[in-house]
Amino acid sequence: MVNNNLKALKSGIWYTIANFFTKGLIFITIPIFTRIMTSDEIGEFANISAWFYIFLILTSFQLQSSIALAKFDYQNNFNSYLCSILFLTTIISSIWFTVILLFTDFFSSILSIQKNYIILMFVCLLIYPAIEIFQTSCRVTYRYKEAIIISLIVAISSTLCSLIFTLISNQKLDGRVYGYFIPLIIIALYVYIYIIKNGKTISKEHWKYSLIISSPLILHALAGNLLQSSDRIMILKLQNASEAGLYSIASMCAIIVSVLWASMNTAWSPWAYDKMNNKEFNDLRIYSKLYFIFFFLIAIIFMLIAPELLYIMGGHEYIIAAKVIPPIMCGYIFQFIYSLYVNIEYFNKKQKFIAFGTVVSAILNVILNYIFIPTYGYVAAAYTTLISYMFLYLIHWSVVKKNGCSSWYDGRFFVICSVMAVLFCIVITILYDYNIIRYIIIFAILLWFLYLMYIKKAEIKMAIKNKSLKDLLKIYC
Template sequence: MKQILRKFNRLSLPAKALLALVFSQLVQKGLSIITEPIYTRLLNTSEYGTVSLFLSWHEILVIFTSLCLSKGVFNNGMMDYKNDRDVFTLSLYTLSCISTIFIGIPVILFSTFIYNFMDLSIELILYMFILLFFEQTLALWTVRQRFEYKYMAVTVLTIVLTVLAPLSGIVGVLVSENKVFARIICEKNIFIISYIGVLILIIKKAKGKINLLYWKYALKFNIPLIPHYLSLHILNHMDRIQIAFVIGKSAAGIYSIAYSGAAAIKIFWQAINASLIPWTYEKCSKKDFKKLKDLTEILILGFGLLCVFFMFLAPEVMKILAPVSYHEGIYVIPSVVAGVYFSVMYYVFANIVYYYKKPKYVMIGSCCSAVINVILNAIFIPIFGYLAAGYTTMFAYGFQAFIDYYALRKVIGKDIYDKKFLLMTSSFVVFVAILLNYIYDKTFIRLGLVGAILLYTIYYFSKNKDIFSMFFQKK
């Protein structure tokens, strides 16, 4: 253990932050793997579908209530106002509060119409707005901690919330007759406590000061991006809403558990990206695109191999996550995982575009792909059922990656990444996603291929370890 700690201490701050974030995300997902099977056995497919519907609507509404102030504009603000970060953070939180109140008033006034449209009880909708009012405290604080590589507090808080929230939710479901309401309220109340605690900390550090100039700065950057962020969330969540409307909540529940299992793989890239953003900004400031290209392409291929590895294990994943009534969702996983692979291309390209403060360019790809996704879902879900939603999502994310690549090239004026490399890696992921539908029942062939991919992954990363040293060496 001492030797491991010594090696950890020799790492650079970005590397320490990355490993800490990966660890906390793995704990988070590991406990999810334990708790989700409990929920799928305590809730029927319709109840699970209602919970999924609540979470999907929440993720769409948060775009408007938060104005996505914890996204790209906040990272830029950390650079532009590095000597006034406390006031900048509190200023952006108060702006999100005003937006939440502004949107919440019509919801209260037209509650009957909203209830019918969202297919949720008025109690759940009102509770959703309580969440929306407070949750940006933790979002802003977490982004700042990661930007400054202060990984310890974020890691500890993430693990504590990861343990307490699902335990509270399970107890609530067990003792309550209204299982849907109990799961949501009992889980989210734990988070609300943390939101209030972080809010007190933010106010104290900023000494209660708010700078209205920071509102202008944030709105100028982010308002044009609202369609972009909304489009990203439509890509992530609209399929479940459309499935619930067209087929029913039970089908939405089956699709949701399969989608959640597939999307779990994204936690690895989210952890990587949290440390990659400041590193990317540093390389862009020096115009050191060669080092940026070398490391990022290795990360892309590594993530692609991880996606393929996960696809092969879809039957085992579903057996762990849910009872037999959910298992037909196995065939959703490959296409959704391929979609997740394409979705990380957005981060690869957008990180650089945001550095140059040209956010309007990434909006084109996301808006077009969201419209395509909704239209394709409307056409194919009634014909082929919820399985079609996985493939429409994969296609839409692939289209977005294509547009975002050319948006990056327009901003920089040249190719940073190797087009052939990106095309070959993407084609391989899609090929495997389609192939696996025909060999899931051939266990020995499938597991043999898993072993081969694992060996190649180990070989590839050991061969390119020198490039990783750019990121992991101590500064």
């Protein structure tokens, strides 16, 4: 048991590092792509990427989500189970691919994607689930090195090939698309053969088992994906590719904060579950505030430096998109808060309400986008997503309150902070026209941070030595 705990801890640390590296690779290549591609081309690629991951859910049926349980129920023929569900994803993908080939013109028009790109995308979808199945199986068996190696190979090869193909191609979008998908197809094919070779057999019993577990998660996964990607799709459809490109680059600039939140939540959740299990709710209330303030300050800083960040990432033509970063960051703040309540729902085994909230919010987001994007352009998409996250926060808070657990966190504190986040969003957007005031605020925050580092250096060293995140939060918050 102790050995497994150590394996889980070690794998968690390395997954976080790998996640930062792969997302960081995307972040640092943004300035290159924005200078060799037009905003229209970037918008079109963002649309292709968004649809690829939506269809990945529909073609894979989220069968990889059943692997964690199958590890226990099919211990003696685990490799056969992986082989079975991989073959099932191929059957589902083939059905989809056949429909696409029969009605290519229709789907090309609906998706706003060229026919050759749709075919390439579905060739990849036929075998790409192999990578997800392999990585999931590695995670549940603590083979983190293999999972991370595949992640890095995929990230590095697709990024490098995209850069090279885009640079040498006269049609930059062709280079970006083919450079992205060809490495995925090659790597996925290798992993596909590896899984089939190890599994060798296919069982209908495995198919039935995986579908029972995974089917309820399809709608949740699809809604979660739509909540994140419907903006880019609908901007291109209702406005144009250029605006989709502007929005896409602004969203990618915010990716560091998103990765930070995901990594922090990975560390926070197990600690929070322990506190819930031991009924140490006072600790939960105190440290959740410090935890939130730390993230809140980072989000505010990103809001303040958005124009400069966009200038570095995309150049002068992308600075205009800075006004969408405050609502995007504000959305992350609401996402952060509702994730605290989601942890309570998970602890109390109320997962069905998590799926319900995601689906309702995704539908709300699509409706609001349809109403406001035609009138207010791509900027409206950032605010409609913010409203959807606010709504999601209310849903999760209501569920937790109904179950008598709302006192586990200081609800009043988070309501006040939510209002402050919206006010900061509005004020900082206005300050983009008053750079001197904005620079003074940034400088003041930097001085405060350095001042604390100087007067609290002994405490900081001790906290780092003890690997205590709680002590670091106390120092800065």
